[in-house]
Amino acid sequence: MLFQREMTAEEFLVYAEQHRDKRFDFIDGEMVEVSPKPVHGRIQMTLGGAFVNYVRDNPIGIVYSEVLHVLNGKKYIPDICINSTTTEDYFTVAPLVAVEIRSDSQSKAAQRKKAVEYLQHGVKLSILIFPGENIEVYFAGRDVKVLTYGDTLDGEDILPNFSIAVDDIL
Numbered sequence: 001m002l003f004q005r006e007m008t009a010e011e012f013l014v015y016a017e018q019h020r021d022k023r024f025d026f027i028d029g030e031m032v033e034v035s036p037k038p039v040h041g042r043i044q045m046t047l048g049g050a051f052v053n054y055v056r057d058n059p060i061g062i063v064y065s066e067v068l069h070v071l072n073g074k075k076y077i078p079d080i081c082i083n084s085t086t087t088e089d090y091f092t093v094a095p096l097v098a099v100e101i102r103s104d105s106q107s108k109a110a111q112r113k114k115a116v117e118y119l120q121h122g123v124k125l126s127i128l129i130f131p132g133e134n135i136e137v138y139f140a141g142r143d144v145k146v147l148t149y150g151d152t153l154d155g156e157d158i159l160p161n162f163s164i165a166v167d168d169i170l
Helices: 009-018 037-056 106-120
Strands: 024-028 029-032 063-066 069-071 074-076 082-083 097-101 125-131 133-140 144-147 151-155 159-165
Touching: 029 037, 037 063, 037 125, 063 144, 074 106, 097 106, 097 159, 106 125, 106 133
Parallel strands: 097 125
Antiparallel strands: 024 029, 063 082, 069 074, 082 097, 125 133, 133 144, 151 159
16 A cells, blocks of 8 residues: 655645646645636636735735645645735745635535635635635634625625625626
């Protein structure tokens, strides 16, 4: 039987640097190459831009796209996040907000599991986006909120006064 050890954060960064033409995510702890479609990039830029505007007026952190987080030994790469700290290579502190945009290679179940894990690691607001379908919003200790066309995504008490139309995201 062959056993393969898990890649360290540093090894992952070297690997990713050597394969700049590819994108990776961690699904159930396993590094997986993902191939997002243009809708993924549009959503990432739309919501990321809204967050950038928000933190400019409300200096709670910095908005990042696809940065490695190692939280209690597990690796995550949120599509978008807001962190209150800065880093040179990767984060070891949970972001305030973590956003995942589902790609075809990712199951809804795996994405939902990741959203819950984010909360368990200290994320205050976890957002799952299922392009063309809906958005699921996770707050620690609260029921999941499902948003669809015609609704508004707001930051409630985590991002006070933040809001964006779901129609602009999906």
